[in-house]
Each structure stands twice: as structure tokens, then as C-alpha cells.
Amino acid sequence: MVLNKTRVATHLYTSQKNVPVHSKLTFFQSNLTVKIMRGTYQYFPRNVQFPRKPHQRCSVVGNGGILTGSGCGNEIDSADHVFRLNLPPIHGRFTEDVGEKTNFVTLNPSVLHMSQYSLLLGEENVRAFTQAVAMYPANAVIYTHPFDRKQYRKPVYRAHKAMLGGSEQEMRWSHPEFLRAADRFWKKAFHLKEPRITSGLLVATIALSMCEETHLYGFWPYRTAQDGRVLAYHYFERPISNSGFQDGEEVFRSGVANNKHHRMGDEFSVLWYLHKKGVLRLHVEDCEERY
Numbered sequence: 575m576v577l578n579k580t581r582v583a584t585h586l587y588t589s590q591k592n593v594p595v596h597s598k599l600t601f602f603q604s605n606l607t608v609k610i611m612r613g614t615y616q617y618f619p620r621n622v623q624f625p626r627k628p629h630q631r632c633s634v635v636g637n638g639g640i641l642t643g644s645g646c647g648n649e650i651d652s653a654d655h656v657f658r659l660n661l662p663p664i665h666g667r668f669t670e671d672v673g674e675k676t677n678f679v680t681l682n683p684s685v686l687h688m689s690q691y692s693l694l695l696g697e698e699n700v701r702a703f704t705q706a707v708a709m710y711p712a713n714a715v716i717y718t719h720p721f722d723r724k725q726y727r728k729p730v731y732r733a734h735k736a737m738l739g740g741s742e743q744e745m746r747w748s749h750p751e752f753l754r755a756a757d758r759f760w761k762k763a764f765h766l767k768e769p770r771i772t773s774g775l776l777v778a779t780i781a782l783s784m785c786e787e788t789h790l791y792g793f794w795p796y797r798t799a800q801d802g803r804v805l806a807y808h809y810f811e812r813p814i815s816n817s818g819f820q821d822g823e824e825v826f827r828s829g830v831a832n833n834k835h836h837r838m839g840d841e842f843s844v845l846w847y848l849h850k851k852g853v854l855r856l857h858v859e860d861c862e863e864r865y
Contacts, residue, residue: 577783580755583624586780587717587746590618602722602750602757603770617734619746625784629655632785635672636774636792637662639806640799646791646861647673655785657777660685661706663810671809672792676710678780680773681718683726686733688812694732704736712742721750764844768837775841778854788854793845795838797826800858 577583585592593599595615598607633653635641637660650656650673658664658679664672685691692699707716716737720730734745756779757771774793781788792809799805807825830838849856 576759576779579759580779580783581749581752582756582780582783584622585749585752585755586622586624587752588618588721588749589620589622590615591621592749592751593618599721599750601724602719602753604723606724608721608724608727614731629653629785631655631787632657632781632789633673633675634774634777634781634788634790634793635659635662636790636794637808637810638792638794639809640794640858641671641792641809642806644671644791644860646857647671649673649861650789650791651675653789655781657781659773659777662808663709665709668810676714678715678717678777679710680777681716681733682773683719683722683730686729693729694736700732700736703733704739704741707737707741707743710743714743716743716745717748718745719748719753721747722753760841760844764847766837766840766844768840769835772836772838772841775845778845782854789857790845790854791857793842793856794858795830795842797822 588599593610593615595610595612598609600607631653632655633650634657635650647670653675655677656673656675658676660680660682662668662672662679664674664676686693686703690699690702694700694703710716718730718733720727730747734747737743737745753776756776759779760766760771760775761768778788778790794805797805804822806822807829845854845856848854
């Protein structure tokens with residue numbers, strides 16, 4: 575159903591086939607348009623390379639603090655295809671819990687507003703960005719959204735230019751028609767009342783369309799685990815707003831309860847329903863406890 579309702583196979587990202595030169599794209603979050611000139615068009619791949627045969631098993635790795643101490647790294651990496659969200663750290667002390675294998679990782683353009691990247695306006699910011707990208711394997715896809723909002727376009731163009739300077743990873747730009755179709759699908763099918771779906775649900779959409787088995791890790795929008803442990807918002811430290819780091823309670827209030835853009839609790843209820851129906855597998859406990 576996801577494959578047929580979201581145009582993911584043909585519009586997962588912009589290509590020379592689905593965005594002709596001199597055509598106009600309407601931004602996902604507004605009615606503004608941008609004309610695609612040849613200078614931009616040249617960077618589009620010829621076609622969307624959607625797998626002809628589904629991957630057998632896929633891991634979609636969220637960034638929730640539920641992963642800390644989970645020991646899920648090996649299980650995550652055992653999948654045929656691994657998706658990650660928003661340039662998360664994977665090496666060093668994190669590997670045991672989240673693994674290292676990465677085939678596809680999103681880059682929400684809002685991440686480029688963080689202090690270490692500062693919209694990639696300075697050489698040190700560009701260097702910090704390319705170093706962050708370099709932690710992922712060669713040929714990993716960095717999936718980002720220049721046509722989400724008008725103000726995201728130039729920072730993403732700078733990020734793409736920085737990667738052209740020698741990165742082994744590939745950047746792909748989401749097609750706003752896919753973003754709209756995925757957003758519309760979940761809202762209609764499950765009556766979600768939120769301005770837009772999260773990156774996590776968007777990537778789950780992609781995985782469900784190209785994988786026989788979809789396993790989700792790190793999706794848990796609550797302050798406490800099932801065993802009563804108090805959790806951090808992320809398994810790593812990163813501010814969730816331009817105001818910087820906040821204490822644990824404030825982070826959850828800002829990121830979940832008072833989030834103006836997303837209803838994470840409602841999305842989790844949808845994922846839990848799909849878990850119970852066998853559509854996907856939602857992992858919310860330590861991996862070692864299942865053996």
C-alpha cells in the first residue's frame with residue numbers, strides 16, 4: 575500500500591526524469607515555486623534507482639535515548655539495508671548500541687543551522703560538515719530536503735558543493751511530491767493531526783516500500799523506559815533547538831509534548847499498531863534480553 579500510494583518508486587528523490595530542466599517545483603511546506611535551471615539539473619541523477627527486488631531485512635535506526643545500553647548494534651548491522659536519521663554519531667562508545675552499517679542517512683536541513691555548521695558559511699563549518707559525513711561508509715546516501723522550505727535551499731546547495739569536493743558518499747534531494755504524498759498517506763490512513771510527519775515516519779515509509787521486513791530501533795518518545803529507567807531524549811548529546819542544550823525534562827517537553835510541528839506520541843501509537851499487526855517490528859527493549 576505504501577509503495578502504491580506515495581510515489582516513492584519514481585519520486586523518492588529528484589532526478590532528470592521526474593524534474594525536467596526549466597520545470598518548476600513547489601516547495602513542500604509552501605506554495606512558493608522554484609524553477610530548475612540547468613545548473614541545478616546537472617546534479618540530478620538520471621533516474622531514481624529503486625531496488626527491483628526488495629531487501630530482505632532492513633533496520634531503521636531512530637535516535638531515541640532508549641538505545642543507550644541496548645546492545646543492539648550487531649542486530650542492527652545484520653540487516654541487509656540500514657537507514658539512519660539526521661547525521662547521528664555511530665562510532666566509538668555508540669557502536670555497541672546502534673551499530674555502524676549505514677546505507678541511507680537523512681539530513682534535515684535544520685541540522686545545518688546548528689552552531690558547528692552555521693549554514694556552512696565559513697570554512698570551518700564546511701570542514702565540520704564534511705567530517706560528519708565522512709564517518710559513514712562510501713556510497714552511503716545522504717538524503718536531504720532543499721525543496722522543503724525556501725530557506726533550506728541555499729544551505730543544502732552549499733552542503734552538496736562541499737561533498738563534491740571529495741566525499742565518497744552520495745547526496746540525494748527529496749522530491750517534494752514524494753514528501754507530500756507520504757505526508758498525505760499517513761494523515762489519511764491513520765487520522766494523524768499534525769502539521770507534517772516526522773523524519774522517522776518518512777524513513778519508515780521508504781523502508782516499508784523497499785524491504786520485506788522492516789525493523790525499527792530507537793523509536794520511543796517517552797521520558798521513561800518500560801523498566802522504569804529515565805531516558806535521555808537522544809542517545810547522544812545534541813540540542814533540539816537553537817537555544818542550546820536543556821535539561822532532560824525540558825527537552826522532552828520541547829521535543830514531544832510542546833512540539834508545534836509533530837505529534838510523536840500519536841505517530842508512536844500508529845507504529846505500535848503496525849507492530850501488533852505484523853507490518854513492521856518495533857524494538858523497544860534491550861536486544862540481549864530477547865535471547
